[in-house]
Amino acid sequence: MSIKKPELRAVDSPNQPITQDAHEAADDARVGWEHFQQLMEEDKRVEPRDWMPEQYRKTLVRQVSQHAHSEIIGMQPEGNWISRAPSLKRKSVLMAKVQDEAGHGLYLYSAAETLGTSRDEMYQQLYTGKAKYSSIFNYPARTWADVGAIGWLVDGAAITNQVPLCRASYGPYGRAMVRVCKEESFHQRQGWEILYTLSHGTEEQKQMAQDAVDRTYGPALQMFGPPDGDSPNSQQSMAWNIKRFSNDDLRQRFVDMIVPQAEALGLTLPDPELKWNEERGHYDYADLDWDEFFSVVKGNGPLNHQRLAHYRAARDNGAWVREAAAAYAAKQADATRGSALLSA
């Protein structure tokens, strides 16, 4: 395992007198470190109040809060279609799905918060653009068929990524993921069904479904992150039992799953090199456009600006509601205190 030793600078530093406190702190760190190592080796869970290496904590805060931000921003492409859904049934389904995504964001923020970063700080990081979220949500949902393609491919990729995260070594993260995964399966199926209905409709509708799949396929495959060779943090995350499979392994698993699903839809996946490799027992697929990926990550996707602007506007416009609720709570609390005094 390539885990770094805990920093014991208080003791190591030559110019500092070694105080009783420093001794105790170093002792605590050593005991904590050994306990943490043991948990990793036995593949057991770390809970919020356990000692953990600073880097483990930081990695998790970053990953879990980014995941939460993705759920929140991820409501936008589909939320945009709620008022234009083709039927009341489709509208109800879409509302339920988007509401679930808000819930996923909240479960994940709660999990991240147990690591010592406050909710407001995380909201602030997203608001100021300091935080990242999944690049896929910087693409537009142009037609109703995109709502189908998002459910099938984007939620599908998310599920493939999230199922192993249910066993992540950090307890609250794993528990949040269990809850999320239970809810996700309907998301993927409803998306697939939208595409199925379209692909069995008129020629025009079928073409609309095909176009949406053509647009979504590449970016959905990129949701697993850069190729293993370009993913420097993956190894550490795997050593810490946060990540269980490499980016490329998960991507391969996803490709293998969606090929027969696309066939059942009567649609094609936009990759001429896609074919079964008997020897590997997997589908081969073409390299993805990683220049585009990194450009979107850097902020140059079609809608990076709009997504963030919309988030900020929603937060700004809701400020008076949060303030009113807080003021009401304060007033009620004062009234309770007042009557308690009177009756005393």
Place this chain on the structure above:
Amino acid sequence: MAQTDSNASADEVPEGGVVTEDPADHSVWPLWEVFVRSSRGLSHVHAGSLHAPDAAMALRNARDLYTRRNEGTSIWVIPAAQVVASDPDSKGGYFESAKGKAYRHATYYTQSEGVPHL
């Protein structure tokens, strides 16, 4: 997937997050722990946490966040700051007295093996 929220035991409860809020400062919504009774006859089990300005809003938000699929027939919300937890560092010592007392379990008594209904 051994761990789910629905079978988390009560002693895992106070993961509470950071309770940095000053209870008198209402501009930051406090953190609440949510417990859900999934059906009659079962006890309330920790489902998760949320932020809300007061108890009534915490209950409503808990309903919307944790029971969208009929997961509950009753909800408790408790200010996270009010949860009193055992110290995780004293784990060994604190629970020591239960260890080494196998005679508190029925499996300790083996003489009766093969005797019916015992």
